[in-house]
Amino acid sequence: MNKPVRRIWKVLLGSLTVMVLFLAIALSAVPVPERTDFGPSIPELRALATSTGEPLPTEFRRIVVGEGTMPELALVAGRFLGTRSAVYQAHQVLYGDGRTVIVDAGSDAETLGRNMPGSRIQADNYARLQEAMRRADAIVLTHEHFDHSAGIAHSPYLDEVAPRAMLTEAQLHGRDPERAGFTADVVGRLKPLRYERMHLLRPGIVLVRAPGHTPGTQLVYVRLADGREFLLVGDIAWHQDNILLPRMHPRLVNWMLGEDAEAMANQLRYLHDLQQTTPELNLVVAHDAAQMAGLIQRGLVQDGLR
């Protein structure tokens, strides 16, 4: 081989090695640690949830406002082929006296279509969610991403919905609030919710700060009067396997979304250990259609809003 040809081969091999190395890192996950200091214990959550002695909620419902698919590649590191169905859903916690709390506000069709091409909105259910938000005592979000929040910013009833929406400071001033419709005008109409580590929102409902997937991510713990317990984890996991294994989605996703992967790895350890020690606590992964189907089938969650 003459010199110039040898040089070309060297450059090609070098580039190929760099590419393979990059892909190996990008498609692997930040490891989940063996233990973590993140998060309150279950006794702590239960104590705060029941601390006022007031009646706990009696029902936990959900509604699907949109559907789509997610590639396995983006869900759990080490999986490559196929897709899984994903749901966009909102939740409703109901009290015996008729008061309700909504968790997550879905997205209007336009915002969903623009940001998630190929996903479908369920227009009737989205309209039902809007009606439920008009009547709600409080509306909170697991985090500020458009598929959980645009239903507030683009609500046709913003005048009625805004005073009920309790978005945290971090959710209102996140990385790209305008993507979900939170213009300066909309943000100006919302009163930020401020708390440090944990916050008792209403009897039986506790918020726990969990920045990582986004700066405004929070866990929502719900305890009902009959003892049923739920922990809404938003998008800390996109599939329950992230918690069960525990293994995160690939670094490539962390980079694309600007996630704090170390924080998420600690949260996955926390959730994994909770699942092991407290199997009666029902974790709710925001987009996991199969997990929610199981909860509904077991009669733990009711489908549709009141």
Ligand SMILES: [Zn+2]
């Ligand atoms: Zn989401």
